[in-house]
Amino acid sequence: MNRIHRLLKPVKVDWNNKLINIHWNDNKSCNFHNLWLRDHSRDAHSFHPITKQRLVDTYAIPDSIQPIEVSQSDTTLSVRWNDNSTCKYPYHWLYNNSYYPKLSEVKRDIKPTWNAQQIRQNTPTTQYTDIVHSDKGILNWLQNIHTHGIGFVEGVPSTPEHTEQLTQQITFIRQTHYGTFWDFTSDLSHGDTAYTDIALGAHTDTTYFTDPIGLQLFHLLQPATVQGGDSLFIDGFHCANILKQLDPPAFDTLSTTPIPSHSVGSQDAIIKPAQQSGYPIINLDNITGELLQIRYNNDDRSVLNALSPKRVEDFYRALKIWNGILNDPRNQFWLPLEKGKVVLFDNWRILHGRSAFSGKRRLCGAYINHDDYMSRLRTLTEKHFDHDLRNEYGTLF
Template sequence: MTITGVDHTPEVLTVRWQDGAATRFHAIWLRDNAQGAAFRHPGNDQRLFDLTEMPDDIEIADARIVAEGLEIRFAPDGAVSVFAAGYLREHAYDRAAATPDQPVWGAELGGRLTRHAYDAVRQNPSARKAWLDDVTTDGIALLTGVPAVEGKVCEVAELFGFVRETNYGRLFEVRSEAQPINLAYTPVGLNVHTDNPYRSPVPGLQLLHCLTNAAEGGDSVFVDGFRCAQKLRAEAPDAFALLSRHRAPFRYRNAETDLSNRTAYIETDETGRIAAIRYNNRSAAPLDLPFEVMGEFYAALRRFSRLLHDRDGEMRLRLEPGDLVTFDNERVLHGRTGFSGGARHLQGCYADKDSLRSMATVLSRKSA
C-alpha cells in the first residue's frame, strides 16, 4: 500500500493512503515503535530502550515521504526513524472497533474436514502450513497415515513446537486401566469437555493419536465451543454475561497432585470477542459465587451446557490406527461414546498455541 500524503501536529501524524483511507498515529506511539538499528536489535527486532528512557514531551518535529516509506524526526531528542509503509498499514490502530464473530461449525464439519497426509506435512512446508492453518481456523485438524508407534504423538507436536508436560507425563494413555486415575482411562462414555481447566495456564492444544481401535463404539466427539457461546449470547445475553463475568473454581487432586484454578466458563477479550471456553463438569469444584448470583449463574450454566450437548453441534469421528487429531483445547470440546469388546488405545500429549502460531507465521514468511 502506497502513502500518498502526510501531515502532522506535534502530537498526531495523519497518513493518507492510495485507497483513500487515512490513519492517525500518536507521536508517543511512533517514537516507542521507532525503527532502525538505534532502536531495535537487528537480529531479533527487540526494542533497545525502555519507555522511561524517552522524553516526557515527545513531539513530531517533521515527517516526509521517502523512498523507503515515511521518515519522522522527533523532538526534543532529535531521534529519526524511517517507517516502511507496510509496517504503518499493518499496525494502524485508528479504526472503528470491530469484533466480528469467529467463523464456527457444527456437525457438518465432518463432511468437509480435510485429511492431511502425515508424510506430506512432515516433508513439505506448504502442506505443514495448510495443516496448521486448519487448526487455527477451525480449531481442529486431522492427520492420516501417522505410524501407529508409541510416542509418535510427541514427534508430531514437535513439527511445530514443544510438548507441554503435565502431571500425566510427557504423553498420556487413553485406554482402559485396572486402577484408573482419570475417567478417561475407563471404557465409559465421556461427556464433551475441555481438558485441565484446573491449570494456570491451561494447555492450549491437545493431540490424540490412535494406535488401536477394534472396539465396539468409542467414537470421538468434538464440539465447537465458540459456536455454542455465540448462540448463547444471541439467545440469552444475560446468561452469557454471567458466564463471562464470573470466575468459577476447578480442581483436580489425587494422592500425588492437587491442582486448582479459577477461570471463566466463557472468556472474552477487551473487545468482547470470545477468546476461550473452559468446561469440565468432572473437574468443577463447588461454586462459591455470591448468594445473590448463584441461582442465576446455575441457570445460565445449565443453558450453556445444553447447547454444548446439542447433537446438531457434534462432529463424530471414528479414529482409525494412524489417525491423529490436533485441536484447540480452549475452543473445541471433546468426548467419546462408550466402548466395549476389542482394544482401543490412543496416546495424547499437550502443546501450546503460541508455538503453532509461530511456526505458521515463519512458514508464511518463507513462502512469500
Template structure:
C-alpha cells in the first residue's frame, strides 16, 4: 500500500494501528492493471503494487533477497575477492557481496593498512560491535597471552566467541604487517560440513543439533558463558549457525546413547573441519582484509615463527543486518553506501 495517510513516506511505518480496524474487515472489490485498487468494507480504498503482492505471497522471487548460500569444499571453493578500489562503485560492491553471501566469506585486497584503518573499512558494511576485546582487537604474539590467537601456535578451524549470546555475526581480520614464516590463514565452509555429516551419519548429525553444549570464556576480568547445540537450524531445516571451538566447549549431561552419538559426531565434525579437503588456505599480505560469516565459516591458521619477522592483524565484529541492509539498498537503489539512520 502506498497511500500517504497509511504509510509514512520516509520510513514506511504504518500511520494507523491494525487493532483499531474493524474485526469484520473484508475486501469488497479489486480493480486496475498496473496497480490494484482495493476497496474495503469500512469504506477505505488503497492502491497496491501487483509485483509486491506476488512477492509477499511467495509466487515471485524477492529481488532484494540475499543470494542463496552454496556449499563448497577445496575442490569447488573459489575465493570471492575484489580490489579496494572496485568496491567504491555499486557494481563492484554488489559482486563482492554476492560472493560473500553465497560462499560465507570474501577478501578485499589493496586496502589502507595503518593501525585503526579497519574502523572505517568495517563501517562500509555495518556498525562495529564492541566486546571485551575492544572495538578493534590486535592479533600478534604477546608475552602474556589472554587467548591462543596471541601466540604463534597453529589454530584449528573454529568459530569466534561461541560463548556469547548472541554470537558475533561477521568477523573482519585486517593485515597490517606480515613478514613471518608460516601463519597461513585457513577457511572452511560449515555448511558443507553439516551437509556431509547429515548425509553419511544422520544419527550423529541429529545429536549435534539436539544436545546443548556449554561454552565459557573465563579470565580474571571477564566471564562469558552460553549454551547451545553445535549446529542450529531453522524450522525449514536451513542452517542458522555453527559453533565450534574445541578448547572452549563443555558437554552437558545426557543419556549415554545420545552422548555416544554426540561425541562421534563432534569428532567427525572437527576432523573434517581440519581436513585439507574442506579447507582453502592463503597467506595474509599487508592490506588484505578477510570478511567472514562467523555463524557459517570456520577459520584457523598454520603455526608461525614469531622470531622470523612481524605479523600484526587487527580484527572486529559487525552484525549480519549491516551487509543485508547494504545488499537490499543496492538492489533497490543501486547505491553503494550503507544508511546510518538510528533505529
C-alpha cells in the first residue's frame, strides 16, 4: 500500500436501504450498492483465505440487504448487515474499487515500443547460466518479454534437449497439431510454409486458433548450409501506434473488422476459430483501450464473405497502409539466428518472418500459452518483489 492510500480516510459515511455513500478526506465521494458490498466481502466467511475463491452465496443475499451499523477504524470500514453478518473493508480497497463514480485511475500496463534501431542498440538478453541457477534469471527473461515483447538467452547448449529443458523452466509447453517440442527442417512434414525454404512475410502464428499461442521460442541448431534464412522481428504494438497516428480511420477499421482464418494444410487438422467471423488484426483491452493483441497472418486469411460492401473497401485500404508500415525498413529487426542463442517472443505482440534460404537449415522450438506465461511472471514477481500480490485486498483483487 502506498503512502497516498495510507492517508485516505472517510470523513463522513451515510447509508440508506440501497447505498452506502463515503465522503473521503481528499474531497471526493463515491457510492457503493449495499448488495455489491455484501457480495464483495473479503472476510473469511465470504472469501477463502487460501484459495482466494468466493464463498459468499450471492443468491442468498436478500434484496433488502442494508447496514444496521457502520463503524470506522484507522484503516477499515466495518459494516454490520441485516443478514447477521459483519464485514470489514480496508479504505484503500474501497477507494481502488470504487465505481459510482470511479475515483482511482484504471490500472494501465503501458509498455515501451521499439523500432529496429532501438532494439538493435538495446537487445534484451539474459545469460543461460543465470536462468538455470536461479529463478531470478527466469524472472529477468520474462520481464524482458513483458516489457519489450522479445528476449534472447545466450550461452545455451546447442541441443534440442537443453532447449526443451530451458523452455520448461518457464512453464509447460503447449501441444498443437505441430507437436509439442519441434525439431525440424524444410521437409514439409506439416502442411505449412514454415516447413519450406521460401521467404515468410511478417506474421503472428496460429491466428486460426480461438486462443492463439502466447510465446514462441526458436533455437537455430544449424544455419542454412548455402545461404539465407535470416530472421525478422517487428514490434506490432509500435506499428499499430504508427497506424493510429498516421490514419485513425484505418486503425479503427483494423481494430473492429473481424478476419476469418484457417489451417487445413495437414491431413490430420482442419482448424478454424470458434468465432466464425474471426477476430480483428488489432485487438484492444475492453477496459483500458490499450493494445492487447496483434493477430495477423495474411497467408492464413479465409474468404471475406461476411463484410458489408463499405467495410470491404475500408478493410483493403487499411490493410495496404498496415502493410506499408510493416515493410518500412525502420521497423524491421533483421538478424541471423545463432547456435547457442535462443529467442523467445510474445506472439500477441511481435510479428516474425524469415528470408528464403538454400541448403539445409535446422531449427527447434516450442509454443507456450499466454495465460501460463503471465501466471509464471506474476508468481515470480510475487516471490521476489510484491508479497501482497494475491492477498485478500492485494493488487490482484
